[in-house]
Every structure is written in C-alpha cells, then in structure tokens.
C-alpha cells in the first residue's frame with residue numbers, strides 16, 4: 001500500500017553486520033525488520049510462558065481455538081482513530097483481495113462465533129495464543145509482531161465474566177512468581193465515560209473516538225489530549241469534566257459524581273465484591289483513567305501494570321457487548337483480554353524471575369568404534385521406542401562426549417563397545433550418581 005512505500009523511505013536502515021573479512025552469506029541473515037527469531041534458549045523460555053498460559057486456560061476450563069494470521073482487511077476497518085487500525089499490516093493479495101496480517105485476535109474470534117451461530121451453545125470460553133502484527137515506521141524501532149494469549153467469554157452479560165478473566169490473569173502471574181507487590185490490575189468501566197458524555201449531552205457517535213483519545217492520557221500530555229478532544233468536537237467544559245472524572249481513584253467519589261443509580265458504579269462494586277470472594281482483592285484497584293485503546297469496549301476494562309511504572313501495560317482487556325452486532329450478528333455479550341509475550345518477559349527480566357530452562361535429554365548413545373554405528377542404531381531405536389529421548393553421537397572423542405553430556409543435562413551415557421557388544425551388553429554411566437555398569441541391551445529401558 002502507499003504507506004508501505006512511504007515507510008520504506010522513512011525506515012532507518014539496519015546497520016550491516018560488523019565486517020569480519022569472512023563474509024560469505026549472500027542473504028541478510030537477520031529476520032525481517034521488527035520480527036524475531038527464537039533460537040533454542042529463547043524458544044524454551046517462550047514454551048515455558050505459553051505452557052503457563054495453557055495451564056491457566058485449563059484451570060478455567062477454556063477451550064483452545066485458532067484462526068488464520070491472514071484475515072480480510074474489512075474485519076479491522078474502524079473509524080475511531082485507534083493506533084491499531086492506523087498500523088495495519090495490510091496488502092493486496094494476488095487475487096486482488098484486501099488482506100491483513102491480523103493486529104489482534106478478538107475480531108477473528110467474533111467472526112468464528114457468528115459463523116458457528118446456533119451450532120454452539122453459550123456461554124463459550126475460548127482461548128488462543130497467536131502471533132499478531134502491526135506495520136509501523138521503523139524509526140521508532142519497535143517490534144512488528146508479538147504473540148498474544150487471548151481468553152474470551154462469549155454469552156455472559158454479568159460481571160462474573162470479567163471476574164473470571166481477572167482470576168485467570170492473577171493465576172498466571174502467581175505461576176510466574178509475580179506478586180501483587182510487583183503488579184497491580186487497574187479496573188474501570190467505559191460506562192463511566194459514557195455517563196459523563198451524557199451529562200454534557202455529547203452525541204453517542206463520538207463515544208468510541210473519545211475513548212481512543214482519552215486512552216492517550218499518560219502517553220500524551222493532558223493539554224494534547226484536551227486539544228484532541230476539542231478537535232473531535234467536545235466542548236471545553238465537557239473536556240474539563242471528562243478529565244476531572246477520569247482522575248477519580250475511589251468508587252465512593254465516583255458514586256458521588258455519577259449518582260447511586262449509576263450502572264458503572266453497580267458493575268464495579270459487584271466486581272470488587274466478587275474479587276473479595278476469589279481472594280484477589282489486593283491485585284485490583286479502581287482507576288477511572290483506565291479506558292484501554294480499543295474502540296469496541298463497552299463496559300468494564302482492565303489492565304495489568306508494573307507498580308514500578310517502568311513498563312507499558314503487561315496485559316489488558318474488557319467487555320465488548322456490541323462488537324458482534326457491528327459484524328451483522330445479533331448482539332451477544334462478550335469480554336476478553338490479550339496478554340502479549342514481550343512486555344511480560346521484559347518485566348520478568350527486570351525482576352530476576354526468568355527461569356533457567358536447560359535443555360533436557362535423557363540418554364546419549366555413543367558407539368566407541370565406527371563399526372559399531374549399526375549396533376548403536378539398534379540401541380537408539382529400542383530406547384526411543386520405550387519413550388526415552390536419545391542423542392546419538394558419532395565421530396567425536398570420548399572427552400567431548402562427556403562434556404556434551406554435561407551441557408545437555410543428560411541422565412545417562414550409553415557406550416556401545418566391541419567386547420560388551422559381543423556379549424550382548426552395553427556399558428552405562430549414570431551421570432547423576434556416577435555409577436557405571438554393564439547391562440543387556442533388551443534390559444535397557
């Protein structure tokens with residue numbers, strides 16, 4: 001698209017790798033701008049994180065779903081000025097179709113819910129872990145992809161759904177060794193802003209745009225946010241009223257402003273009461289400034305933040321009761337959250353909570369002579385059929401094999417030697433007890 005060519009002019013060229021005089025590669029060995037490779041050590045950490053995502057999803061009895069990374073551009077065209085829709089990784093495919101690398105998961109999930117229609121019974125509790133994309137000028141040098149764990153509850157209009165989702169987030173943090181001293185979860189409701197706009201008779205059609213602008217508080221200066229609100233058509237008096245209400249940090253103060261019959265207040269009181277019963281009250285705090293930057297939220301919204309204030313939101317979500325109807329379906333209440341793979345790892349590094357996940361192999365099989373390579377295959381095959389992970393090593397000196405065994409935390413070293421083989425035996429060294437013994441091949445397990 002035109003932005004892509006313009007961006008290429010803006011992009012800051014990646015510095016070439018340092019010249020070593022041994023350049024032989026004919027391709028750039030770096031991954032495309034803004035994307036990451038996951039070499040084994042990084043992949044082990046990612047798998048550890050995703051395994052925790054999956055385990056928490058299981059604890060809440062969510063079902064796993066998946067969607068294409070490639071989606072129709074139409075699914076993400078929204079007019080509220082969100083950053084996410086201004087950075088679509090969009091293009092025209094060879095069939096002339098307007099497509100995107102998805103920037104988020106929720107619209108795909110909504111699409112599938114509608115597609116499945118009456119064939120599924122509500123409520124649905126679905127989760128997925130998927131790569132999401134944005135196309136952004138590299139001048140800011142930010143990533144263009146990340147993986148997001150999403151959990152969504154479809155068909156529950158009560159605040160119980162949000163309480164369940166926040167429970168999932170708390171359980172995840174606890175599994176990672178994070179405490180409520182490190183992280184908090186700010187909670188508010190879009191109904192707060194909705195009530196304020198009504199108080200100032202601001203037309204409904206500005207609601208989404210105002211939410212997207214107000215979400216910039218904390219990123220842009222208060223003056224810049226006020227300026228954008230006025231440019232959107234909000235009168236100064238209303239701008240001041242909005243900023244004042246959004247600075248509230250107590251539910252009782254909010255009730256004073258919105259009145260005792262406020263839906264926003266009732267929802268939030270219910271959520272905080274349920275939180276008491278779940279036992280995660282110390283994790284959550286009311287903060288009226290939380291609106292989140294996605295246009296389609298309609299109710300309670302929440303985001304996890306590091307209390308040291310060094311990082312962007314770790315995860316976030318909320319209720320989106322109108323999204324499905326904007327896709328032409330009946331209105332189905334829904335809420336969910338997205339939890340990215342990058343900020344949490346930055347946070348864990350800050351806190352010294354990144355686990356050291358070593359490579360784990362059970363057996364190393366090593367033929368002591370080249371003519372024993374055939375017999376060694378027999379041993380390897382037998383062990384693997386019994387479910388043992390086996391690293392078959394050849395053409396190395398024994399000293400190297402011992403070092404390698406240490407490096408990959410092998411449990412056993414199985415040496416295939418001539419004299420033992422003649423007697424139908426192999427020699428085994430238990431690498432944790434250092435015990436050494438001979439054993440019949442078919443007794444190896």
Ligand SMILES: Nc1ccc(Br)nc1
Nearest residue numbers: 103132133134143145
């Ligand atoms: N939506 C989105 C996609 C990709 C990245 Br990196 N961040 C946000």
